[in-house]
Amino acid sequence: MSATDAGCRVYLVTPPALDPARFRDTLAAALDAGDVACLQLRLKDAAPDDVKRAVELLMPVAHARDVAFLLNDDARLAKELGCDGAHLGQEDGDHAAARALLGEATLGITCHASRHLAMEAGELGADYVAFGAFFPTATKVTEHEAGTDLLEWWSEMFEIPCVAIGGITAENCGPLVRAGADFLAVVGAVWNHPEGPAAGLRVLNAAIAAA
Numbered sequence: 091m092s093a094t095d096a097g098c099r100v101y102l103v104t105p106p107a108l109d110p111a112r113f114r115d116t117l118a119a120a121l122d123a124g125d126v127a128c129l130q131l132r133l134k135d136a137a138p139d140d141v142k143r144a145v146e147l148l149m150p151v152a153h154a155r156d157v158a159f160l161l162n163d164d165a166r167l168a169k170e171l172g173c174d175g176a177h178l179g180q181e182d183g184d185h186a187a188a189r190a191l192l193g194e195a196t197l198g199i200t201c202h203a204s205r206h207l208a209m210e211a212g213e214l215g216a217d218y219v220a221f222g223a224f225f226p227t228a229t230k231v232t233e234h235e236a237g238t239d240l241l242e243w244w245s246e247m248f249e250i251p252c253v254a255i256g257g258i259t260a261e262n263c264g265p266l267v268r269a270g271a272d273f274l275a276v277v278g279a280v281w282n283h284p285e286g287p288a289a290g291l292r293v294l295n296a297a298i299a300a301a
């Protein structure tokens with residue numbers, strides 16, 4: 091999951107619900123359509139055995155395409171299953187313990203729209219900080235609204251990459267890229283694109299390149 095030398099890149103998050111055996115081909119076709127730095131498996135409320143099966147089926151698809159594979163919410167399971175890292179929210183356990191457990195693996199932390207949370211995450215060794223939501227989203231109920239000033243401030247002050255999330259599309263992403271986002275994390279822009287995920291990724295890549 092390399093960031094700044096390649097400019098802003100796509101951070102793809104899985105759809106909220108999926109059947110891994112069926113989704114495998116959908117994922118492969120989407121990843122083959124363009125540039126993705128990282129895939130986050132985000133299956134809220136799935137049982138650990140179901141998450142495990144999804145990791146076993148989907149991580150090889152990502153790795154075959156040089157895409158890092160992160161697990162949402164659970165650093166211990168990420169470590170146990172050999173994922174490239176974990177994404178943790180503010181309610182997802184002890185971040186310092188997760189940092190120690192993950193070792194060299196990637197740790198990303200949700201910081202909502204808070205400079206304070208982002209500096210805390212940076213101090214404890216997060217590999218990236220995530221800000222959002224930048225736009226209204228149908229994927230998750232959100233309580234925080236982030237603005238481009240946060241991305242400008244963070245990228246001027248710190249080397250640690252920042253991720254923008256929340257309602258991001260090809261049409262609205264330009265200001266985020268220009269403000270310094272290292273990654274744009276998306277669900278709907280790819281999986282719900284009217285012309286399909288491959289088209290969704292292609293137009294998002296093109297919009298980032300044009301920003």
Ligand SMILES: Cc1ncc(COP(=O)(O)OP(=O)(O)O)c(N)n1
Nearest residue numbers: 162177178179180200220253255275
């Ligand atoms: C890249 C990225 N940023 C933020 C989130 C949100 O994480 P969290 O606040 O823990 O909420 P849930 O995803 O667990 O609903 C994320 N998953 N990925």
Ligand SMILES: Cc1ncsc1CCOP(=O)(O)O
Nearest residue numbers: 227229230256257276277278
């Ligand atoms: C997981 C998450 N955290 C903040 S907004 C969001 C959902 C992002 O999905 P979309 O790209 O469809 O708005």
Ligand SMILES: [Mg+2]
Nearest residue numbers: 163178179182
């Ligand atoms: Mg979480």
